[in-house]
Amino acid sequence: MWLITAISSAILFGLAGWWMKVSQMRGGSTKTLLLGLYASGTLGFGVHAALEGTLDRLSDPHIWIAGLIIGAGSAWGNALFMKALHFGPASLTSPLTNMNIILVVAMATWWYQEPLSASEAVGISLLLLAVIFIAHKRKEPLTITEKRWFLLVGTAIIMFALRNGGLKVTEEMGFPSAPILFIAYAVSLCWFLVPSNAPVSRNAERTGLWLGIVAGLFSYGGLQLYAMALATGQANLAAPIFATNSLVVAAGAILYYKEKLTFVQWTAFGCTILGLIIIRL
Template sequence: MWFMIAVLSAVVFGATGFLMKVSQMAKGSLQHLLFGLYLTGALGFYVNSLFEGNMILNDWSLWLAGLLIGLGSAGGNLLFMKVLEYGPASLSSPLMNMYVVLIVLVSTWYYKEPLSLMELIAITFIFISIVLISVRKEPITIKEKKWYLLIVCVILLFAVRNGGLKVTEEMGMANTQILFLSYLLSCIWFGWTAWKAKESTESIRVGLKWGAIAGLFSYGGLQLYAFALAIGKANVVIPIFATNSLVMVFGSILLYKERLNQLQKVALFFLLLGLIFIRA
């Protein structure tokens, strides 16, 4: 059961990235897109917490966890945009995905989660798929030395974002509340930046519309991801969840008639191999 939930979480959360691309193609405001995304996402987690009957926010540890995971999400995305200013995406994107390896190592050795040979092979195939899907054909040149520090920070922030829920789950904390707080704090931040941004009315409207829709998928994907972590092994669930970027690729193929390049075809092959080996 955990396997299907993990795959579904990747598909649903991946739709978020695709909808963000739709907004970008329609020239929507990025700041308003992110504000709309975190707003509806926060509302989704709030309603979910009410149904669970655990919307209690007087515990400082919940706020701290929400702040750290929110920082990992919003901060990681913002810093990654800076990384792309100083270095090529063909090198930056594959290195950014090293957070997957970091989380798998922590889950296996610190939390003592067993990992069979077949699962190890499967994780390797999935990681190869994640790296290949993000490779771009461009000159590999580093413009600034600060790129090296920034890429390390991005890896650590994304590790906090995706691995933090494993830590809080082990601590017996309510992950739905934590996700609500992380999205709420991010919503406040991007609400402020959106208010300061000087954009056209049409750009704002487009950004808010697609951001609001993307936020619902972001909420659904992360809620499923948290559930998969609760019943499955993080060192396997997290690599599966990290394949969510493939949804944007295939969505672009269907909607914008983009074609799979050779590396993306190889990435799909390794992804399928990885999923087969996990279920073997």
Template sequence: MLWFLSAIGSALVFGLAGLFMKISQMRSGSAGSLLLGLYTAGTLGFWGQALLNHHWTPLDWRIWIAGAIVGLGSAWGNLLFMKALDYGPASLTSPLTNANILLVIAMGAIWYGEPLQPIAAVGVVCLLFAVLLAIRNEGSYAVKSSRWYGLVLLAMLLFFFRNGGLKVTDALGLDNTNVLWSGYLLSWLWFAVSSRKEASGSRSDAESRSSVRAGSRAEPKAKSRAGADVSAGASPARTGFLWGLVAGVCSYGGLQLYASALGEGPSHLVAPIFATNGLVVALGSVLLYRERLTVLQWGAFAFLMLGLVLVRI
């Protein structure tokens, strides 16, 4: 089935977006600049897709209302996700925020009356179990602060506005590419203003520090050379923006595939498959940063594969 392949592709591609966000954080990239880059690439991607489909409808007021709701869930969900990464590991944060699929599944079954076949139901349970195993805390995966739990819970609820909202807009007959375009554009405007204020504040702080240094005694030459070497490196804003562009391309691709799968397949099957994108982040962290893969996470991947097979049957 085409929807099944689209759902798997959405999980893989969207998972890469989360991994690139983690890489940016590990390289001290600015979170605001990263999200600005993400929504820059995403907005252009969805706009280009709408033009290619000959279905760009910027004058439809329903698109802007739906885009505002979906965009709110996406923008603030990603912002809280990035903040949560400061207090807990990505291998826990990403799968747990994807627990919003429970709400999507419930909405599909109760609101839209989507039937759930017994074998497919077992597959859904396996996929959910894979996500639950992935968020289990073991050894080096300790959470740094209790604030992490609140951030993850809020991010999970906001992501439901994005993922569940796309199901609602599809049922209403709206073109989800246009909805995502408007949502990403509104999010881009938000982070553009936010990044400008952040940059202005950074410049003011830098000027203040320069004034203080100018009135103080000269530093030793060796120390000055060291400072010059540091300033020569890529700034946090530049690092975040570049990785954000890459993440934005994957975010566009993943959500476009997800929207396509929702349009052709049942949400109570598409949503659990899409939610496994968090395991891509976990595996990437293991490969790139040599994080130890726990027995529970190996079990998560096993249940993931079993769940995909059963859902497909």
């Protein structure tokens, strides 16, 4: 059951990424996109916490500390990732930032003593290869001339690890995920509420906002299922499965925008399927 939950979390979170891509293709504002995403995500986690009866845990300072740390990891991770794209190619930036999953797997395996068989290690390796291969672009230069790129990517890895690994830590501590993620998204919402001086058209703001709201609902569903997968299964398996969410965006680009993938990117899909089969065995 946890495997289905983990795969579902990757699909839903990937659909959030898909709507973010749609916004980009339609010229939507990144600022209002993230504003809408964190607004609807905050609402989703708030309603979820209320329905499951954990909203009263907001009076616990430990929940706030966890939420602030995970929220900082989410908001700053996204901000640093977007900034890094200005100084280096997506073909390197995207797979390297996704390598935060290695930190989560290492923590779950060595700190929390989660078992990991040889076949599962092979499956994880295939999933990580898929994450690397899917970002491959034709003829994109891979030379890094800006030193700030290395600092941005390295810090983004740590920030995303705080989000993805932080949920494992709080689960081990017996904290409910919904109120923590409610705080995390509320913190991120406040971060993106800060006015920007960059000139943006009204249409771009509106497009970004509405598609961001849709993306936020899928983001809520994906992260909530990821937290459930961590609670019912192993983090060193659930985390790399969750990291394959970028393949959903690629699949949407093929079906809707008729984008053609490279042989390496098609290999990524094969690695994902094979990796999931091996983990299931």
